[in-house]
Amino acid sequence: xxxxxxxxxxxxxxxxxxxxxxxxxxxxxxxxxxxxxxxxxxxxxxxxxxxxxxxxxxxxxxxxxxxxxxxxxxxxxxxxxxxxxxxxxxxxxxxxxxxxxxxxxxxxxxxxxxxxxxxxxxxxxxxxxxxxxxxxxxxxxxxxxxxxxxxxxxxxxxxxxxxxxxxxxxxxxxxxxxxxxxxxxxxxxxxxxxxxxxxxxxxxxxxxxxxxxxxxxxxxxxxxxxxxxxxxxxxxxxxxxxxxxxxxxxxxxxxxxxxxxxxxxxxxxxxxxxxxxxxxxxxxxxxxxxxxxxxxxxxxxxxxxxxxxxxxxxxxxxxxxxxxxxxxxx
Amino acid sequence: xxxxxxxxxxxxxxxxxxxxxxxxxxxxxxxxxxxxxxxxxxxxxxxxxxxxxxxxxxxxxxxxxxxxxxxxxxxxxxxxxxxxxxxxxxxxxxxxxxxxxxxxxxxxxxxxxxxxxxxxxxxxxxxxxxxxxxxxxxxxxxxxxxxxxxxxxxxxxxxxxxxxxxxxxxxxxxxxxxxxxxxxxxxxxxxxxxxxxxxxxxxxxxxxxxxxxxxxxxxxxxxxxxxxxxxxxxxxxxxxxxxxxxxxxxxxxxxxxxxxxxxxxxxxxxxxxxxxxxxxxxxxxxxxxxxxxxxxxxxxxxxxxxxxxxxxxxxxxxxxxxxxxxxxx
Numbered sequence: 001x002x003x004x005x006x007x008x009x010x011x012x013x014x015x016x017x018x019x020x021x022x023x024x025x026x027x028x029x030x031x032x033x034x035x036x037x038x039x040x041x042x043x044x045x046x047x048x049x050x051x052x053x054x055x056x057x058x059x060x061x062x063x064x065x066x067x068x069x070x071x072x073x074x075x076x077x078x079x080x081x082x083x084x085x086x087x088x089x090x091x092x093x094x095x096x097x098x099x100x101x102x103x104x105x106x107x108x109x110x111x112x113x114x115x116x117x118x119x120x121x122x123x124x125x126x127x128x129x130x131x132x133x134x135x136x137x138x139x140x141x142x143x144x145x146x147x148x149x150x151x152x153x154x155x156x157x158x159x160x161x162x163x164x165x166x167x168x169x170x171x172x173x174x175x176x177x178x179x180x181x182x183x184x185x186x187x188x189x190x191x192x193x194x195x196x197x198x199x200x201x202x203x204x205x206x207x208x209x210x211x212x213x214x215x216x217x218x219x220x221x222x223x224x225x226x227x228x229x230x231x232x233x234x235x236x237x238x239x240x241x242x243x244x245x246x247x248x249x250x251x252x253x254x255x256x257x258x259x260x261x262x263x264x265x266x267x268x269x270x271x272x273x274x275x276x277x278x279x280x281x282x283x284x285x286x287x288x289x290x291x292x293x294x295x296x297x298x299x300x301x302x303x304x305x306x307x308x309x310x311x312x313x314x315x316x317x318x319x320x321x322x323x324x325x326x327x328x329x330x
Numbered sequence: 331x332x333x334x335x336x337x338x339x340x341x342x343x344x345x346x347x348x349x350x351x352x353x354x355x356x357x358x359x360x361x362x363x364x365x366x367x368x369x370x371x372x373x374x375x376x377x378x379x380x381x382x383x384x385x386x387x388x389x390x391x392x393x394x395x396x397x398x399x400x401x402x403x404x405x406x407x408x409x410x411x412x413x414x415x416x417x418x419x420x421x422x423x424x425x426x427x428x429x430x431x432x433x434x435x436x437x438x439x440x441x442x443x444x445x446x447x448x449x450x451x452x453x454x455x456x457x458x459x460x461x462x463x464x465x466x467x468x469x470x471x472x473x474x475x476x477x478x479x480x481x482x483x484x485x486x487x488x489x490x491x492x493x494x495x496x497x498x499x500x501x502x503x504x505x506x507x508x509x510x511x512x513x514x515x516x517x518x519x520x521x522x523x524x525x526x527x528x529x530x531x532x533x534x535x536x537x538x539x540x541x542x543x544x545x546x547x548x549x550x551x552x553x554x555x556x557x558x559x560x561x562x563x564x565x566x567x568x569x570x571x572x573x574x575x576x577x578x579x580x581x582x583x584x585x586x587x588x589x590x591x592x593x594x595x596x597x598x599x600x601x602x603x604x605x606x607x608x609x610x611x612x613x614x615x616x617x618x619x620x621x622x623x624x625x626x627x628x629x630x631x632x633x634x635x636x637x638x639x640x641x642x643x644x645x646x647x648x649x650x651x652x653x654x655x656x657x658x659x
Binding site for chain 1: 378379492493494495522523524525526527528530531534535549550551552553554555556557575576579580589590591593594595596597598600601603604605606607608610611
């Protein structure tokens with residue numbers, strides 16, 4: 001793609017100190033995010049996928065400057081978010097909105113939903129009351145809520161409807177980028193499809209870019225254009241959705257895809273699960289972070305950290321592995 | 331294993347009804363549910379929140395939270411009827427003949443006791459006077475559930491373990507006395523997919539070793555498909571369809587089951603839009619008349635709003651509660 005990316009993340013790093021020692025100093029560090037880089041173009045969807053502790057949520061929060069990065073750069077429309085503050089940061093944030101996993105925790109229980117949805121308009125200003133009311137009604141109708149329910153409170157709504165409220169709040173100031181952190185995980189199966197279809201429709205009609213954070217590969221395959229697989233704060237594989245699912249090259253990606261249970265596929269053949277637990281991000285294993293669990297590990301894996309390198313000159317498919325799954329036969 | 335009488339299923343639940351009195355009237359969380367599980371078999375119970383799947387399990391354990399109570403029905407383990415209202419009797423049954431594991435082992439395990447003490451406690455409760463043997467039995471059980479270095483881990487506290495390891499400990503506590511029935515309520519829901527696969531492997535392994543019946547409750551059709559021999563689908567406190575696992579996924583008869591299977595996104599199945607189920611699960615005090623699914627059902631006819639269809643056999647033990655069962659949409 002020749003145009004400049006909407007969001008360009010370079011070598012983003014975030015470590016958290018952990019308690020203990022004299023006044024909490026020198027005890028240890030949680031290596032939550034260890035230098036990730038990716039870019040996202042307008043109207044595209046990048047999925048960050050991985051298991052708990054892989055750093056996907058820290059990535060979202062560091063990109064939006066809810067956390068200050070230790071190292072690295074976040075360029076949004078060419079401006080470095082890490083260096084902005086005050087009004088400049090506020091106006092950049094207007095164009096980036098977030099949707100969270102838990103629609104029970106992310107909505108203020110003491111405010112009527114019309115006020116919750118209007119809040120970004122109030123914060124970013126410039127709209128009179130009548131216009132506010134009109135926009136709230138429009139966006140509520142768009143996400144499938146009855147605009148007449150605007151004076152009701154969040155507890156009067158089901159989980160799926162609350163997620164619609166959160167989506168309405170994110171949409172009302174017409175952002176360019178939505179960061180959605182596990183937006184389906186707290187919902188019932190029959191509601192997940194409704195919300196996913198809604199997000200897809202809105203994305204397509206408004207040309208929104210999405211950074212979609214999830215542990216669910218089936219959702220990724222349904223929603224994303226490009227995928228970054230994360231493990232212990234590293235991106236271990238990055239590719240277009242088609243290429244990643246057709247030919248996963250990192251043994252962790254392969255294991256993750258194999259572990260997804262498929263309805264109707266019958267009983268799981270025993271012994272196919274990869275062993276072990278995700279190591280602690282405080283005591284990072286040397287070399288490749290996945291090598292203690294990896295079925296394909298070779299000697300180099302326990303000493304030399306693999307770099308994210310393209311697997312083929314032109315494909316945009318990159319993998320950080322010394323011994324990747326074999327290249328597909330042409 | 332002692333206690334299995336030939337000719338009796340490990341668990342039999344007949345016409346179970348659980349009622350919660352509320353100011354708006356009696357809420358029937360479970361409204362006439364029947365099923366059996368044979369020894370060594372796994373019944374998967376699938377449903378969304380509010381379907382009654384967890385309350386059904388708690389009723390079998392005699393643990394329905396007050397003011398709810400079992401208002402009708404019979405529960406038998408290997409032919410012996412349980413008096414679930416009798417706490418003293420149930421204390422002798424729980425752990426010894428039927429055990430339960432939960433979604434979040436961190437809240438189900440005692441945080442101030444070592445995992446070894448918790449397994450030993452479960453074992454000793456049902457082996458009075460054999461306290462000396464409890465430690466050995468517990469170490470053996472820790473090894474069986476795949477805990478590395480059992481002697482060292484015996485002295486660990488739950489918070490020192492990962493989620494997957496805690497669920498292994500929970501399974502060890504539940505199986506300490508080799509019960510005839512194990513009820514697992516969303517045991518892998520809080521776990522990552524690679525760890526979930528390990529726990530599903532482990533459950534199949536211990537079932538092969540001990541031969542207990544498993545009632546496996548989950549909202550995740552894929553997980554149920556990987557472990558169950560038979561599947562029951564619950565909606566609004568009722569079983570709306572029940573069949574062999576292969577049968578129910580290849581030939582679902584009830585429109586709710588069909589919709590639930592179709593709505594799950596799958597890797598490699600590229601559809602522009604997922605077929606969503608309209609509406610939400612109805613409140614149990616405001617069910618539509620007739621069939622409880624009639625207001626969301628794409629194939630409802632006027633008859634569906636007049637009477638509730640009974641769970642009937644559509645051949646080869648495939649049961650469905652629908653007037654239009656089997657018609658393909």
